[in-house]
Amino acid sequence: MLVTIVGPTASGKSDLALDLAEALLAEAAFTKRFPGGVEIVGADAFQLYRGMDIGTAKTPPEERRGIPHHQIDVLWPDTEASVAAYQRHAREDVLAIQNRQALPLVVGGSGLYVRALTDNLEFPPTDPEVRAHFQQLADREGGEKLHEMLEACDPQAAAQIEPKNTRRLVRALEVIELTGKPFTATLPDGTYWQKDTRQFYLIPDPQVLDERINARAKAMFVGGLLDETEKLLADQAHPLGVTAAKATGYREAIAVLRGDMTVPEAVESTALSTRQLSRRQIKWFRRDKRLVSLHPEVGLNRETIMEDIVTLESRESRT
Structure with missing residues (x-):
């Protein structure tokens, strides 16, 4: 079984995950099924970086309530994060957790990272020379030429990509050149990597979320x-x-x-950028109809997830 808690930044995902983990560990039926307990797998693109603690709102080790955490503090700040690498390493963590007879609980707000872990999502190879070839062709002859080439070898992909979208056309032709397969064969099909997956989406009231974001931005600068x-x-x-x-x-x-901004200006800019990010996150997660919505203001979110997990366990025991 694989369980995820996702949502926009500052929505309370981490606290809910820890509350849920503690509640599950207090249930005899759960510990019988998962004697290894609960382990959390992060799905935040910037919490991967060591030393970036305050600005990414990491839960400090001393506040993790004894729950093991993975995919946090795994990269040096001079390393370029990769969704494909995250997928590989996070799945290794999930399988290891399951081998320990524990429940992997994925928590984060980076939508693509979550989907890379939970879904049957491929990341085709890249080749700078091949990409440069098609980009130069686009620069010389325009997107229409690339669109004609794509239509000849992958009509389905051509129907989904407009001639003016040269970036996607270049990528599609690059993938076809490198894999020998249609570009559409590498696109997500909406199926899970693991069949027994449950995803929960935390949706705070917009005004409450904005207030939490504003308070967090100020606290970050006050906090060091x-x-x-x-x-x-x-x-x-x-x-x-x-x-x-x-x-x-x-x-x-x-x-x-560098002297280019005052602290009050930095706080306001950080809050604004974070509010904008939260709107994009909300749009991303709303598109996925598989997610079970949770509303913090209503309460009982922990109980809702626990009930769903028990329901899934019962269904599994009958199959």
Whole structure:
């Protein structure tokens, strides 16, 4: 069994996951089925980075209530994160957790990372030279030429990609060239990697969410984000990489340290960027009709998930 709790940033996913884990461990029926307990697998693109704690709102080790956490603090800040690498390593963690007869609980708000872990989603290879070839062709002859080429070898993909979308056309032709398969064969089909998967989507009231985001942005700077960022920038062995430096909060902290922004301006900019991110996350998760919606203001979210897990266990025992 694989269970996920997803939702926008600052929606309370981490606290709910820990509350759920403790409640499950107190249930005799659960511990009989999962004697190894519960282990959490993170699905946050920036919590992968070591040393980026305050700005990514990681749950500190001393507040994890003894629940093992995975896919947190696994990359140095100068490393470029990869969804394909995350998929590989996170699935290894899930299988290891299941081999320990424990329940893997995936928690995060990075939609593509969650989907990469839970769904039958392929990440075809890339080749800079092949991609450059098709990009140069697009620059010379336009998207219409690439669209004609794609229509000849993968009509289904051509029907889904407009001629003006040269970026996707280049990628589609690159994949076909490298794999010998239609581009559409590599697209997600909406099926789970593991059949016994349950996904829950935490949807706070928009006004409450905005208030929590604003408070979190202020707390980050009060709580030492500038010092943390300065330390990251000063690390000669693993300096802050391009991707990590663009993370919301760190981008603003760097601007403050360089004298380009005041702290109040940085707090407001961080809050605004985070609110915008939360809207994108909400749109992403709403599109997935497989997710069970949870509303923090209504309560009983922990009980709802526990009941669903028990229902799934009962169904499995009859098959």
